[in-house]
Amino acid sequence: MSLTPSPFESFIRRVPKIELHVHLEGSVQPATLRELARGKKRPDLDVEQWVLAREATGYRYAAFMDFVEAFKFVALLLETPEDYALATTRMMEQLAAQKLRYAEVTLSAGVILWKKQSLEPIFEAVLEAAQAAERRLGLRVNWIFDAVRQFGTDHAREVVEWAGRYQSRGVVAFGIGGDEARGPAELFPEVFRRARDLGLHTVAHAGETVGPESIRRSVEMLAAERIGHGLTAFQDPEVLAMLRDRAVPLEVCLTSNVATGLLKRIEDHPLRQMLEAPLVVTLHSDDPALFDTTLQEEFQRAANCFSLSRQELTELCLAAARSAFLSAHDRQRLLAEIQSAATLG
Numbered sequence: 001m002s003l004t005p006s007p008f009e010s011f012i013r014r015v016p017k018i019e020l021h022v023h024l025e026g027s028v029q030p031a032t033l034r035e036l037a038r039g040k041k042r043p044d045l046d047v048e049q050w051v052l053a054r055e056a057t058g059y060r061y062a063a064f065m066d067f068v069e070a071f072k073f074v075a076l077l078l079e080t081p082e083d084y085a086l087a088t089t090r091m092m093e094q095l096a097a098q099k100l101r102y103a104e105v106t107l108s109a110g111v112i113l114w115k116k117q118s119l120e121p122i123f124e125a126v127l128e129a130a131q132a133a134e135r136r137l138g139l140r141v142n143w144i145f146d147a148v149r150q151f152g153t154d155h156a157r158e159v160v161e162w163a164g165r166y167q168s169r170g171v172v173a174f175g176i177g178g179d180e181a182r183g184p185a186e187l188f189p190e191v192f193r194r195a196r197d198l199g200l201h202t203v204a205h206a207g208e209t210v211g212p213e214s215i216r217r218s219v220e221m222l223a224a225e226r227i228g229h230g231l232t233a234f235q236d237p238e239v240l241a242m243l244r245d246r247a248v249p250l251e252v253c254l255t256s257n258v259a260t261g262l263l264k265r266i267e268d269h270p271l272r273q274m275l276e277a278p279l280v281v282t283l284h285s286d287d288p289a290l291f292d293t294t295l296q297e298e299f300q301r302a303a304n305c306f307s308l309s310r311q312e313l314t315e316l317c318l319a320a321a322r323s324a325f326l327s328a329h330d331r332q333r334l335l336a337e338i339q340s341a342a343t344l345g
C-alpha cells in the first residue's frame with residue numbers, strides 16, 4: 001500500500017472544510033474517554049469494555065437506540081466543567097488537523113440539564129477551552145444548543161432560554177435531536193418561535209429515523225433553517241420539491257446513517273439524487289468518534305462511492321460556507337478561501 005496520497009486525496013486534505021453537523025459528545029475519542037474515566041468512581045462506566053464492544057462491531061449499532069445508549073455513556077463520563085473543556089480542546093485539535101476552518105458544534109445542552117448539572121460553569125469552561133484552541137489552531141467555532149426532543153416542550157424551552165443567554169458569546173442556533181418518533185416536530189412550533197424571537201437560528205434533525213413528513217413539518221411548522229440528515233426526503237416527491245424550491249440545506253452524514261442501521265451501505269444513500277435534484281447539500285461527520293470516522297474520510301467516501309468530481313466536492317464545501325450562520329463578511333472570506341484552494345489545482 002502506498003503511503004503517498006493520490007492527487008485527489010491531497011485535494012480533499014487541502015481544501016478548507018466546514019463542519020455544520022458535529023456533536024461535541026460524539027467527538028470524544030477512546031483515548032479521551034480513558035482520561036475522563038481516570039480518578040472517577042464510576043464502576044458502572046467501564047471504558048475498556050465499552051471500547052472493546054465498539055471495536056467488536058466496527059462502530060456499528062444494531063439499532064438507533066443502541067447508538068443513543070453509546071452517546072449517553074459518553075455524556076455520563078462528562079461530569080465536570082473541566083471534563084467538557086478537555087473534550088472541547090481534543091475535538092478542536094482533531095478538526096484543525098483535517099484542515100477545517102470553521103465549525104458549528106452542537107452541544108447537548110439538554111443532556112447537561114437532564115444530568116442535573118449546572119450549564120453555566122460547563123459552558124464557560126467550554127468557551128474558555130475553545131477560545132484558547134482557536135488562537136492556537138486557526139479554527140473558528142460557534143455553538144448550537146440542542147434539546148432532546150423526547151424530553152418534551154418544557155425541556156426544549158429551557159434549552160432555548162440558555163441558548164438566548166449565550167447568544168452574544170458564540171451560540172448561534174437552537175436545535176432538536178433524539179427520538180423523532182417520540183418527539184415529533186409538531187410539538188415544537190412555539191419553542192422554535194421563541195428561539196427566533198431571541199434572534200437565534202434554528203436547525204432540526206429530521207427524516208433520519210422516520211419518514212418525510214417529519215422533514216415537511218420541520219420546515220413548514222418549525223421554519224428550521226437547516227435539516228440534519230433529511231434521509232427520507234426521497235420517499236415523497238412533494239417534500240423533495242419543497243426542499244428544492246426553498247433551498248433548505250440538508251446536512252448529510254453518510255457513515256452515521258450506515259452506523260445507526262438506517263442504511264445497509266453508503267452506496268444506498270440518495271446523495272447523488274440529492275445533488276441532481278438539485279438540493280442544497282452539505283457533508284458532515286455527526287458523531288465522528290462514535291462512528292470511527294472523520295470529516296476528511298466522509299469526503300473521501302463520498303468521492304469514492306458516488307464518483308464525485310473535484311468540482312462537486314468543492315461545491316459541498318461552498319454550500320456549507322453559504323449555509324453557515326455567519327456574517328456576510330465572514331462567509332465571503334470562507335468562500336474566497338475555498339475557491340482559491342480549489343483553483344490551485
Ligand SMILES: [Zn+2]
Pocket residue numbers: 021023177205228286287
Ligand atoms: Zn446529529
